[in-house]
Amino acid sequence: MSEIKIPVMADKAAAGETPEILFWVGCAGSFDERYKSVTKAFIKILNKVDVSFAVLGPEEACTGDPARRAGNEFLFQMQAVANIQVMNGYNVKKVVTACPHCFNTIKNEYPALGGNYEVIHHATFLQQLINEGKVSLKGGGEFKGKKITYHDSCYLGRANNIYEAPREVLEALDAELVEMKRCRTKGFCCGAGGAQMFKDAEKGNKEVNIERTEEALQTGADTIAVACPFCMTMMSDGVKNKEKENTVKVKDLAELIAEAEGL
């Protein structure tokens, strides 16, 4: 296999090139041990389909989403304005990200601060690749006959009405897609949105992620597919809490596609 390419915007700009796509990695994709493998899987896919892309690398910074949801509008806007300056500086037109929170913020909230880009979540991007035949999955591969359930991320689903793209990606795997009782518009949160990821839950009688994991396990699926770093953490913790980590895997869409592609 040829050496994997991870082009950085600054280098591309120095060479006078303007990549078509900016892959926005996000903080979880950069630092979180588990989610880094999603970033890597997605990079492998980008390499395979030979699309013109680059990452910001060390120039990327938090979009400000958790700060804004926790009420700190100053901090959010400081982050946003700085990021927009960087992206506008590179004349970025199209952004793809594997984080629904980054996706929502850049797509919906950066325009008010001068950042106007076409923003696509990786679920939609993968769906497009499949539709265009750029990723042709080997039918009857390792997922054939396996049950996969998809956990809707609130920031993809209700927040941005993206329900079908991730499901179409999973269907391409030739696996059996089984739905949880609460799905799509009624999808039950993993418990981490709205900056809950960064604090303990308030007092209650159950953790949200346990409630959701139980629902996912009830489907009898071997794989819980997610499309969000926070959902990934919450569902993985839930599966561990239920001591099912040996039989049930929590995987991101990009990981599943990369696996099916043998990448």
Next chain:
Amino acid sequence: MTYLAQIVFVLVLAGAAFILSKRIKRIKGNIQLGKPLATDGHSSERLKNMLLIALGQKKMFKKIIPAFLHLLIYVGFLVINLEVLEFILDGILGTHRLFAPYLGGFYNVLMNVFEFLAVAVLFSCVAFLIRRNLLRVKRFYAEEMTSWPTLDANLILVIEIVLMVAILTMNATDQLLQVRDEHYTATGSLFFSSFLMPLFENMSTGTLIVVERFAWWFHIVGILGFAVYVTYSKHLHIFLAFPNTYYAHLKAKGEMTNMDSVTNEVNMMLGIQTDQNTAPAEVGRFGAKDVNDLSWLNIMNAYSCTECGRCTSECPANQTGKKLSPRKIMMDTRDRAEEVGKSLASGGKGLEDGKSLLGDYVTNEEINACTSCNACVEACPVNINPLEIILEMRRYVAMEESGSPASWNSMFQNIETSFAPWKFAPTDRFNWSQELKEESSS
């Protein structure tokens, strides 16, 4: 004698109109306690939402049984109100069934349709009472469903049943009178009230007249009284659902409204020149502590809430035992607006009464439990947005009080110093690329 009845009727009507107009003015004033909001055109899209969601009940049908029962009451309400017009004109003019001669045979059809709807409303109200009180549907039982909200809900159903019984009684006795006295306008046979005729047929004509008149007066005074009652109750959704769905945000649910006052300061701090060289508008309070910090739409949302609890029954925080209930947020907002409005009307201190929405009604524990998942917004049949109020309060706590939970303050600090919500060295941000290169070359 007939003049006396007409005079009494006009006085009752005027009295109801007077009280109603005062109540409407008060509620309008309370809604206007909120901040102005740019509702940016898109009138055709807004109209479409209103027609689909308010008139067409689209979101109600996510729960099919209550949606069907509710539809019967709703259609009954809309159509039977046509008859109220005849009632009012009859009352003023001293006539009886004024429209009958003009409509001919169609009058009979119309009356039978009204009776059918009256029976349908009756049926639905009884079914709703059973769901509430015997089947005890879970979402009607929660901490915020204290004695008044529970009584309010039952009262509305009972009043509607009684009003429908009055219509049917009136029609039954009227039909008997039509046979005995040719002065009574013939309506033709009325299907549903005919079943009640045996109850009255042994009465003397004099008694029948009294019963018929009593039922007529009871129905129309009842409706006027109910109209006034509605303005004090959760039942206001019958009117406010329409403007509420019209003005509801059209943007993606995930988008939080930008605080332009903050943008001005951020631009100044970062030395960014903006087109607007105007001095920053006077910055009030950041976020919301009280109802006047919210937008008028937030407050109208609160008055539109009929406390059905679909939001709360979908809320992940509430369903796992946390204090947060989106319905309570809306009820608190309305109660506080009412409290302030009442105080202002009597020359009181209004907003300066030492109380506030956040603190005296809503606690930090409630707003801190929200995952911003938008389940409540999605669930609301009339497009109420509890999430926006919650997030505005978080803004107040974070920016005016620096009172966010300690772990959020650490997260803020991490973003400020490491540009990530976790405490990692910013220089390590791109380490994954080296890892990947090593992994794929090995």
